[in-house]
Amino acid sequence: MHGGDIEDEGRPDRARALRLLARKSDWHAGMPRRFGRDPMTVLENVSALITRLSPSPICDDCVAEKLNLTVRQHANHKTRELAGTNGFERRRDICSICYGEKLVTRRN
Numbered sequence: 001m002h003g004g005d006i007e008d009e010g011r012p013d014r015a016r017a018l019r020l021l022a023r024k025s026d027w028h029a030g031m032p033r034r035f036g037r038d039p040m041t042v043l044e045n046v047s048a049l050i051t052r053l054s055p056s057p058i059c060d061d062c063v064a065e066k067l068n069l070t071v072r073q074h075a076n077h078k079t080r081e082l083a084g085t086n087g088f089e090r091r092r093d094i095c096s097i098c099y100g101e102k103l104v105t106r107r108n
């Protein structure tokens with residue numbers, strides 16, 4: 001099952017695309033369906049995820065895992081980009097997902 005299945009996104013049969021998405025084996029429980037759909041950018045996805053968890057903090061590792069980012073550095077880059085904007089802050093704290101003490105990002 002690959003992304004190609006949803007290339008008809010935007011056409012009237014959106015429900016069909018959503019059904020296909022729901023079958024994705026790598027889907028993370030609890031994630032809104034929009035996370036798997038383009039055209040949201042990675043930055044928007046990271047922002048939406050942190051906002052959804054707010055005010056609980058999340059570390060870069062968990063951001064990468066939740067959003068299926070293959071490169072953790074990608075998450076790191078994005079969370080750093082968000083820090084300081086729109087109430088996003090970054091500091092060393094306990095991640096609410098993995099409970100590790102790491103650099104986490106959260107939104108106030």
Ligand SMILES: [Zn+2]
Nearest residue numbers: 059062095098
């Ligand atoms: Zn974590």
